[in-house]
Amino acid sequence: MHEAPGRHSGKTMARMLSVFTLVLLHRVLQASGKLVYVFLADSVDLSPNCAEERFLLVHSPAHNPSTSDTVATRINGVWTPGEKYRSRTEHSSTSSLILLGVNYNDQGWYESECGSSSFIPAVKLRVFVxxxxxxxxxxxxxxxxxxxxxxxxxxxxxxxxxxxxxxxxxxxxxxxxxxxxxxxxxxxxxxxxxxxxxxxxxxxxxxxxxxxxxxxxxxxxxxxxxxxxxxxxxxKRRDRDQVNCTLSPASKVPEEKAQKSWVIVYIIIAAVVSGTGCFVFGWWLKSRSSTRGPCDGKYSGVETSPEVSSSNHEETGI
Structure with a gap:
């Protein structure tokens, strides 16, 4: 038995109207939803305002809103995470739903179904980095x-x-x-x-x-x-005084050793300079004593000629 053309077209129109209604409802829920801002790796509270036994939350990605993934469902107080969210949801109670460790792909619309026919305005999540x-x-x-x-x-x-x-x-x-x-x-x-x-x-x-x-x-x-x-x-910036005050005693040991080393070097240099000075001064005195001096040159080790001595006396008027 063939279906009448008018009846077939009527069913087609009904299906189209149903699809149009769902799309319109989807848009209305998004338009009436709220924006939630979150930073990368933070957690976000997506807890439902739904007292019904059955609750469903799905995610439509911002880059492809025509697709959706189940985030979690709650039936008779028991939460079941979606396939992609098994280790990413947390519940402190039957009415609590926390999405953990937000990543950049979590942006988009989160739409909820409360009970068998009640829909909740969507939440749009935006992630900042x-x-x-x-x-x-x-x-x-x-x-x-x-x-x-x-x-x-x-x-x-x-x-x-x-x-x-x-x-x-x-x-x-x-x-x-x-x-x-x-x-x-x-x-x-x-x-x-x-x-x-x-x-x-x-x-x-x-x-x-x-x-x-x-x-x-x-x-x-x-x-x-x-x-x-x-x-x-x-x-908080740490100034130089704070840094110096926090130095451990072990870090000061090399500085003390260096100071002692310099003192030893100064002592050695002073000893060398003093010894050299004494040697030069003694040599100078010895060279002076090798010429004629008092007591008629007794200290020179060479006898002085009497003639030379007397002539000298005459010249100086002695």
Whole structure:
């Protein structure tokens, strides 16, 4: 028995409508979902707001949203991780779901099904990788780049741990600073022509560490767009006095030995110089005594002629 053409086309239309409804629901859930920002290797809380016995969480990668992988399911209070997430989920209770060691491929949409027909708005995960370390009192550049050609902005801002660090009102060129950052932070003069929204931070303090987010608000937009983020670790600088104070006694021994060695060298040099001086002085005295001296040359070892002696007396008037 053949099916009537009209009935066949009606089923086809019903299937198409069902697929369209699912796609539309998918888009609505994504649009109504929230953005979650996390740094590489951190953990993220994906705990469901679902009291039903059955719960399903799937991941649609950012690079290929048409595919999905099961992250975990919960049935009657028992969690079962998906094939790719066997060692990457943690549960402190039946309502807790933590994704461990986030990697770059974890970006994308996380969609949940609560019960048999109840859907929960999706979560969009974005992973940042910039992690810099700096010593206190140094100057630090926080990198951020965005397309600025043929685009208009209401504002550009940087935030740390949810609080304003720097904000530029593009139309008025007015700059606002967060507490403690007055005169310490600035953008490049060529930020618009080069698309460089990086923030320079001078005289970094220990308390300046944290997660910094670079945001732009497009003309006519309602919500800020997070362009990039940087995690900053500030290390305490150790001055020379601190380094010297921490030297172990063993490290000072070579220096003491060197000082003693120099003292010995000085003593040897002084002894050599003194001995040489005494020798020269004695030789000089001996050479003086070899000529005629007092007592008619008795010390010379050669007799003086009487004639020479008398003539000398006559010449000197003695």
């Amino acid at each position: 910039a992690n810099v370390s700096v010593y206190e009192n140094e100057t630090l550049k926080l990198p951020c780049h965005s397309l600025t050609a043929d685009r208009t902005f209401d504002s550009i801002s940087w935030e740390r741990n949810g609080k304003t660090v720097f904000k530029l009102d593009v139309s008025s060129s007015k700059i606002s600073y967060g507490t403690g950052f007055e005169g310490k932070v600035f953008l490049s003069r060529d930020w618009f022509s080069e698309g460089d929204l990086s923030l320079m931070l001078k005289g970094v303090r220990l308390e300046d560490g944290g997660d910094y987010f670079c945001n732009v608000l497009h003309k006519g937009g309602r919500e800020k767009e997070v362009v990039d983020a940087v995690r900053v670790n500030v290390n």
